[in-house]
Amino acid sequence: MHDPEVAERFPDLPRSALMQQMYVVAANGRRYAGASAVRYLTRRLPRLWPLVPLVHLPFSLPIWQWLYLQVARRRDRLNPSYPCEHACDIGRSSDE
DSSP states (O other): OOSHHHHHHOTTSOHHHHHHSOEEEOTTSOEEETHHHHHHHHTTOGGGGGGHHHHTOTTOHHHHHHHHHHHHHTHHHHOTTSOOGGGGGTTOOTTO
């Protein structure tokens, strides 16, 4: 997201969307966002293989997506060293 090449290669992914959740673009061009991206990565990165049984439970993706968004919205509070600036306020509701 912070690399200028991202905007050049994927102009249809606005910065506001990238601030809300992680995106993974597969070699075939298919895109995965948020919890779907985590699911995709668990099958491809050996260090994440222990999570496969948990995150691939049938019908659990909506729950994982909700949890993912809760963590993503609070990433600056959960990790104070996260280089966020004021841009992390994008996508937050006013009642938080």
